[in-house]
Amino acid sequence: MKTTGAAIIGCGAIAPLHARAIASIEDARLVTVVDSDPVQAAQSAQDYGCEGLTDYRELLERPDIHIVHVCTPHHQHAGMAVELLNAGKHVLTEKPMALDVPSARLMQAAAEKAAGQLGVVFQNRYNEPSVRIKEVIDSGSLGNLLCMKGVVTWTRSEEYYTNSSWRGRWATEGGGVLINQAIHTLDLLQWFGGGDLLSVKGSVTTDVLNEVIEVEDTAHACIDFKNKVRGLFYGTNAYQVNSPVELELVFEQGTLQQRRDSLYLWKDGLETLLCEPQTASTGGKSYWGSGHSRLIHDFYAHIREGRRFWIDGSEGIKALELIAEIYKSSGSRNRVPQAQHS
Ligand SMILES: NC(=O)c1ccc[n+]([C@@H]2O[C@H](COP(=O)([O-])OP(=O)(O)OC[C@H]3O[C@@H](n4cnc5c(N)ncnc54)[C@H](O)[C@@H]3O)[C@@H](O)[C@H]2O)c1
Known part of the structure; x- marks a missing residue:
């Protein structure tokens, strides 16, 4: 049964790798994609057969969304992750974790107090x-x-x-x-x-x-x-x-x-x-490596089993x-x- 609800914020170049990995996790479902560009949000919602939103803050109160993938530009990672962690969500952020070290420390501090986990994509x-x-x-x-x-x-x-x-x-x-x-x-x-x-x-x-x-x-x-x-x-x-x-x-x-x-x-x-090299196509650019799917599966497994990622x-x-x-x-x-x- 698909018990874990996921959302992706930022529907640009890297988002399809996240969407494909979520689709391949047995108990997970991509519920929502969010992009501040309404055309991008609508297109991605259609591509993945899910809801499309333009404001990520609508995710904060949603009980059906447990894990949020942050795939936005670097300067957006910290603010979004802190709000999502404070709202009880698990957050998987694309690299770099934040724009700079002080912003990353704010994320760490939020994660330490949060019920949810913070993971970073170093695939x-x-x-x-x-x-x-x-x-x-x-x-x-x-x-x-x-x-x-x-x-x-x-x-x-x-x-x-x-x-x-x-x-x-x-x-x-x-x-x-x-x-x-x-x-x-x-x-x-x-x-x-x-x-x-x-x-x-x-x-x-x-x-x-x-x-x-x-x-x-x-x-x-x-x-x-x-x-x-x-x-x-x-x-x-x-x-x-x-x-x-x-x-x-x-x-x-x-x-x-x-x-x-x-x-x-x-x-x-x-x-x-x-x-x-692993020959299976990841659907991404070759220089991104092939680890996205493995990392995302592992993040979900840690959450499912209550282990720290x-x-x-x-x-x-x-x-x-x-x-x-x-x-x-x-x-x-x-x-x-x-x-x-x-
Ligand atoms: N791990 C990897 O190998 C890898 C590879 C490529 C990109 N990335 C990372 O992924 C992240 C995104 O990169 P990209 O290449 O997909 O960028 P992109 O510019 O292609 O896409 C970013 C998307 O975010 C949207 N966006 C911007 N602000 C937003 C907001 N406030 N709310 C919702 N959506 C918003 C934009 O409209 C755009 O569609 C970056 O952190 C980048 O470094 C990682």
Whole structure:
């Protein structure tokens, strides 16, 4: 029986992945879609055979809606999530959790008091290579992790920004390649690195679209963790294709490399393929990865079983904190040590 009622706020590019995942959950039903654009709301309601609204506040008092997916522009996430949590709803928000760290902390505070849960969509943690890498780190099967790197070379056109009311602006996107595209890879690096930052030195620049966007299109960083692991990161939207994200993790007794979405182990002079890309179409863009459905299913399972979802506010905020340190250190000659963080 479909006992869990769901709503999606924001019916843009990412919403169909959420709608499709909800439809595939046995006890869940998409009751309502909300978009401030009435044409978009009506179209999506028709597409998914559900109710369409233009004001998300109408969800607050609705007893038939238990889980709300926040798929709106970045600057809207925090305000919506806090109101929904205060109204007793479970909230699954798209990344980034919020526009900035202070807004994310407001969400965390609301979640701590709320009956409902807050989940953050970092679906790349569900990619098979990510899961295998984390298993190797946690099991110690290759010894300690020594260092790692993450490289994101993607393309975003002028039209991607000019056709959008919110992308490319500090007030609405909160940053550029760091907070929108490379945040997934930064989240993986901090997850693999154990989360506790020692110091960060980064640099951001706008290499190509400086006439079009306020925010950076390119960034790099050297991230030191308290456990002595060092992570190097490079991310750009100024490439001319969307290359698969590359990851390398060097351990005491071997090296893991993610290339072309496959994971390889290099050990004792031999390379072994550990996992290949999943071929099933997710209905989204290939560079979004295939983890949305798995994450959404897992979020619903945690709620159904009364367990705390693991990518909650305290996990979701970590990539945002790392990004804030990269911005803070950019342009200075100094690393930003964790102890000086405000
Ligand atoms: N996890 C991923 O891989 C992934 C991929 C793409 C986008 N995203 C994230 O999803 C979110 C949405 O991105 P998108 O690409 O779908 O954006 P989009 O611009 O395509 O869609 C946003 C939609 O929200 C609607 N909206 C704006 N303000 C609203 C309001 N107050 N109430 C209701 N609706 C409102 C807009 O009308 C629009 O239809 C962003 O946070 C983005 O970073 C995540």
